[in-house]
Amino acid sequence: MNLALVEPIVNAVLYEGYMLYPYRPSSVKNRQRWTFGGVYPQAYSETQSGSDVWAVQTECLVVGDERSVPQLDLKIRFLHLLAREIGELASPLAELPPGDEPDFHVVAALQVGEKLFQTWQEVTERAIDIADLRLSDLVAGPQRLTFAFGPSRTLEPLREAGGAVVGVSVREQQRIEGAVELAAERVDAHVFKVSVRVLNLTPLAPSDVQNREAALLRSFVSTHMILGVRDGSFSSLFDPPEQLREATSGCRNIGVWPVLVGEEPARDMLLASPIILYDYPQVAPESPGDLFDGTEIDEILTLRIMTMTEDEKREMIAVDERARAMLERTEALAREQLLGLHGTVRGMRSLEEGL
Numbered sequence: 001m002n003l004a005l006v007e008p009i010v011n012a013v014l015y016e017g018y019m020l021y022p023y024r025p026s027s028v029k030n031r032q033r034w035t036f037g038g039v040y041p042q043a044y045s046e047t048q049s050g051s052d053v054w055a056v057q058t059e060c061l062v063v064g065d066e067r068s069v070p071q072l073d074l075k076i077r078f079l080h081l082l083a084r085e086i087g088e089l090a091s092p093l094a095e096l097p098p099g100d101e102p103d104f105h106v107v108a109a110l111q112v113g114e115k116l117f118q119t120w121q122e123v124t125e126r127a128i129d130i131a132d133l134r135l136s137d138l139v140a141g142p143q144r145l146t147f148a149f150g151p152s153r154t155l156e157p158l159r160e161a162g163g164a165v166v167g168v169s170v171r172e173q174q175r176i177e178g179a180v181e182l183a184a185e186r187v188d189a190h191v192f193k194v195s196v197r198v199l200n201l202t203p204l205a206p207s208d209v210q211n212r213e214a215a216l217l218r219s220f221v222s223t224h225m226i227l228g229v230r231d232g233s234f235s236s237l238f239d240p241p242e243q244l245r246e247a248t249s250g251c252r253n254i255g256v257w258p259v260l261v262g263e264e265p266a267r268d269m270l271l272a273s274p275i276i277l278y279d280y281p282q283v284a285p286e287s288p289g290d291l292f293d294g295t296e297i298d299e300i301l302t303l304r305i306m307t308m309t310e311d312e313k314r315e316m317i318a319v320d321e322r323a324r325a326m327l328e329r330t331e332a333l334a335r336e337q338l339l340g341l342h343g344t345v346r347g348m349r350s351l352e353e354g355l
Helices: 007-014 135-140 212-216 242-249 298-306 310-317 321-331 335-340
Strands: 055-064 071-093 104-107 109-112 115-118 120-134 143-149 152-159 165-173 176-188 191-200 221-230 232-234 257-260 269-273
Touching (some): 007 071, 007 221, 007 269, 055 221, 055 242, 055 257, 055 269, 071 109, 071 176, 109 152, 120 135, 120 143, 120 176, 135 176, 135 191, 191 221, 221 232, 298 321, 310 321
Antiparallel strands (some): 055 191, 055 232, 071 104, 071 165, 071 221, 109 115, 143 176, 176 191, 221 269, 257 269
């Protein structure tokens, strides 16, 4: 599975909405994030009447050749939230006490010298790789694989110019647990229907069952799946061949939708995305980098970033390294790159006479 061919589009899916203009925690649209691809703990999901799912599923068709049985490779990717809290110490310290936490209270932001530190939610990329799945084995019986990540907690001292510790940056990540269920059935001699389900089985304390913030920290965010096939090909769910239309209509997808990815007309990779896409989606080649909004409005967002005040830029830099890199990249754009964002003709065709 050549992931280099699809890396730009799958990364755009992974970070869609991660942070939106005006790229500051104080903006309303950045206070409730993670609107795409959330897979929540089962106990929390069941209190939400199904609006926040605890399992996502993709089903697709694989057409094998007559000489061998197709094999699948699967990569599941999502973001694991990491809560970053900024604490202001009750009184400055020369060093943090070893093996203990100092007395501090959490603040939205803390100015330490010339640097601004802000409470925020960072992320860690997670991936589950499953290789060499023979479809004949999945037809013989479904498989279930479990996984888990975390927890962690670290404290970083925030020092003023003289070296005294006046605050702490606390990064805490909750343990998450899940499972992947895999199954396949024969549609006919050389066609298989493949099913992949991702379940969030993270336990919740009774006090957190209806707490969205607590559930989010134990959720799989921006969840998507990348499937690759050998000795076979995927059938498009958007435009299946006539002989597979009935079988295609029987594919049930929950929370994600599979589309062909890679170089058209290749059919060896499929992306099951929580965002509606068409077959062979692409990030515009004129885009100079990630703006966390894959809707081809790069020119507007770039110009807005360039008109920010110095105070607004300082707040944006303090969000995290991704925001800082975005600002630096935007401010370093050459004139030719800016002009390239203004609009590009992808193709032209003539109208028929009489129209």
